[in-house]
Amino acid sequence: MPKKTPENSVIHPFALDKISMWGKAISAQRKLRRITMRDFAQRANISLNTLQRIERGEHSVMAGNYLNAMCVLGILGKLCITPEHSMMVSYVERVRVVRGDPDYF
Template sequence: MPAKAPPVPPHVATQLAMLGERIRAERERQKVTAIDAAEAAGMSRVTLHRVERGEPSVTMGAYLSAMSAVGLSLQVREPEAPLVSALPDVVRLDDYPALQQLAWQLPGVTELSPAQALDLYERNWRHLDRERLTPHERRLIQALVDELGGGRLLV
């Protein structure tokens, strides 16, 4: 019986899922069956499938073995700190039309902190017309995600 999955934050679960997808994609690109890849990694086919689904209860050793079996390697690097923040001290709603529309429920508010702006985008992402975002607003969203969201937009 598989171990109970430990609680993981959403960004970790996303990273595990992406890693599992990358392992599966590489295995399929090479036309290697799951049985052959599992055997090469020294694990059961079921465990390999759990790795490919990104399950957090699978050991790191199993992930590394599966990666090695398909010719992938893990590189750990220090996060790059931005030299200068791309975020403004305050986000003026007049400068970002889509954000201004999302802030309709905040009467009289003309400025938000960057953290408040990211929260508003994330909570209301489904209401955004992403095709109509200005390049200026796209850069703001990317800067918010990079500097405050750990590189992930939680939508």
């Protein structure tokens, strides 16, 4: 039985659109390859119910299940780009503000 998402959880519409697109792409690619839902669920190591929820684009499915399904189909690199190194490193630079500075607030 799927976990219930909290009633107060708010997901950005852009994120919902992406999840929906992932589900449609997974469904289309699975059908294009003529893989049955049962066989695909076994290959992706997920339940049939979870696969149905993925293909409907439900946001309550774990992201790892979406990514795993994409890996099985070989489309992960096309649907999820790898971030540049600069996006994964946090550059925290301390700036010292002189309080006597007239430009200080």
